[in-house]
Amino acid sequence: MAMSWAPSILAPWRLAYGLRKHPSTILLIVQVLGILSYPLMENTGAGRAVFGAMSIAVLSLVLWVVNRASAHWVAWLLAVPSVLLSLLANFAGMPTLLPWAHALESILYFYAVAGLIRYMLGDMRVTTDELVSAATTFTLLAWAFAYAFSACQAWVPGSFSEVSVPPQPRTWMELLFLSFSTLSGVGLSDIVPLSPLARALTMLAMFSGVMYIAIAVSRVIALTVRRQQQR
Template sequence: MNTAAWSRIARRHPSAFLLAVQLLSLMVYPLFDGLPGGRLVFGAFGATALVLAVWVVNRSPAVNWVAWSLAIPALLCAVSAAVFRNQALLVTASLLEALLYFYAAGALILYMMNDNRVTADELFAAGATFTLLAWGFAYLFVVCQVWYPGSFSGAVEPERARTWLELLFLSFTNLAAVGLGDVLPLRSEARVLVMLEQFAGVGYVAVVVSRLIGLTILRQGRDS
């Protein structure tokens, strides 16, 4: 495909690009996990996701400058934390990224709820919103683990701090309510975050996803 074709797809389906980057980072991360430059590679995917998160906010009724005011310092802190391995910068970056991902998720929900017509981009937005929520809570888990040591335990080396991928795995399984996982919240602060994510996951499926499915079925009934 030429550049013009990719540009048209990007304008019509920005949510698809955000979803693709999020899922691609999941597949790439195990290849670099444990390597010296692994954090920088994953940080590059994170930076791309931050920019795309702002991009999809621009397509929604949300205010764009709020997203940029979160994305720019989050990006700077994330890069600095990866380069200098600074714990304080890591916490700051995680907080800002969590806020940005939640804001972008809210913006996409407004975008999907704004009318009664379901487009292809809105279906991609449904998937992207799920990943944004999962990433946002995973970053909150990172902050919780730093502020309250011993917040999480696991089946493997239960006394050590959980890795980023373990916390992201916990976030995905918790948000999807699949009941899987070898990472457990132990402290009350961690358990409150987990319960909030469970509530968000159930609410998202009950309100947003079910609405998109219902509107799609109604449209197919009219067209038939």
């Protein structure tokens, strides 16, 4: 009788062990949860503090992913000052430091994207982890441009505006929505870039989204189809 309970007792441990071997899966889950929870955080001081803490947790997961795919010292060189600046901005009343934190986070996310793409293109077979990494890489790319947009609007006020609305600072969720809609080519965002720097970043986002699908995603799909045909 005791043995019949063993599989159910061991199941959570097996799941945790399996997820530990696939950090990209954990990162993707946390980022999706972040998309669902960010709207509840950005309108209150306590919510923004929680958002800052959650951003640091996501950064830790990014470091975990990067350590597997790239040179880890570069990631730490970007992450440590970013976390310090974010803590000072969110908990020490120094909001002017936040754009610098976001700029460093943006660079770190781009670095993580490069590492994951190199990981996915490193061999001629497609594993489940590489399929998840393809989705995770896209979300990292979206986060990277959203942080770049955030730093841009802090340094160049009026960089982004809602259609037919006077320029004003956009929320994080609005900038993330702009990033996703630009990278995906859907173009559903009602936020438009106004300053030259904002438009340059947006054009880079468009180019990155198209090239990511053309190079990384298409290759993963082609290798998956090839594997199915060889069975």
